[in-house]
Amino acid sequence: MTQKYNVTDIEANKRIDKLLSDMITDVSRSEIQSWITDGHVHVNGRQVKANHKCQNGDVIEWTVPESESLAVSAENIPLSVQYEDTDLIVVNKPKGMVVHPSVGHQHGTLVNALLYHCDALSYVNGEERPGVVHRIDKDTSGLLVVAKNDHTHNKLAEQLLAKDIDRRYEAIVHGVIEHETGMIDAPIGRDRNDRKKMGVRENGKSAITHFRVMNRYKDFTHVECQLETGRTHQIRVHMKYIGFPIVGDPKYGQRKTMVIGGQALHAKYLSFNHPRTDELMHFEVEPPSYFQELLAQFPPENIY
Incomplete structure (x- = not known):
């Protein structure tokens, strides 16, 4: 799906690769540069280079290319388990640990540790975020509940919504x-x-x-x-x-x-x-x- 963005006066003279990397927070600048090179990004209908400087009123259009799923692997990382049964696990996440893998954080995450510790996790949120019902920031420590099956995940998500x-x-x-x-x-x-x-x-x-x-x-x-x-x-x-x-x-x-x-x-x-x-x-x-x-x-x- 193509996405559009109108450049503001504040963003004038900013490089297209920098502007997009600031907007799309879960994608690295180098990956966005590859999008530009491969023709997935246009400004005012024209293909541009990564160093193109945007101007006030420019219309940026981009299409996120299909990419292979992250290879999320189990890793023997210690967990501070507060409670566990066949449906869920409650953990105390340490400061400095990312909850789930993403571009730039494929290893050492809570999900990597959970895959090693648990026999099964829910897949409601896909293979890259198994079990993850809610998140806390990397440098925030504390409690998270993780679902081991889709039934548990959906019921917990309903409680969050309510x-x-x-x-x-x-x-x-x-x-x-x-x-x-x-x-x-x-x-x-x-x-x-x-x-x-x-x-x-x-x-x-x-x-x-x-x-x-x-x-x-x-x-x-x-x-x-x-x-x-x-x-x-x-x-x-x-x-x-x-x-x-x-x-x-x-x-x-x-x-x-x-x-x-x-x-x-x-x-x-x-x-x-x-x-x-x-x-x-x-x-x-x-x-x-x-x-x-x-x-x-x-x-x-x-x-x-």
Whole structure:
């Protein structure tokens, strides 16, 4: 299917390969360059080279070429299993691990580890994302439930859609939040100026995050966030939107932040009804050591 995009004034004079790689976040720039070379990309109806500089009002058209599926292999990677039965498995994903393989991340993912650990996984989302019902970002740690069969997957997906799965996170944010609790109701879509980022947009998808203050410090706040919806980067975008970006966030954090290899965000609590027995299941894991060590840097006398 051919896709179209109108170049904006902000994007004028940007190379076509750079512009498309910013827009299509799961494809590398080198792969997009090969699309251009092979004639899958046109500007104003003409085939161009990768170094072509786009102008305001240009119409870009591209067709994603059919590609072979990623060869997803089982890898003997340790897993922190919180619960497992014949239908599902709940794991505590470490910070720095990608959930499923993609271009540029074909090995060392949670899916690679699950394929080694489990005899079977659901294939509702295809061979490249077996078992994956919901995701968390690479540098976010914490709880995920994975389906071992399609029945379980579909039932869990129904609970997600009905907002019956309770997902709570802990985060450390810049600034002191004065309110004890709050709700952020702001739609999320692609950022207008950077296609690799999300942002609050009027025409975005509905997104609701609830938060509760756990502790206040001189320049930081320790919060719990509860997802009502599950948009890409939702907590990170929403906390930035209200003026309290997450510490260490390289994409949405403030310019001067702590360098901790990613955002201080941890998926600590997960509850759902078991798809087969309807039993209420709930799990909770403490934040990893780096998170707790970060909090320990704020001495008690600095609590706001």
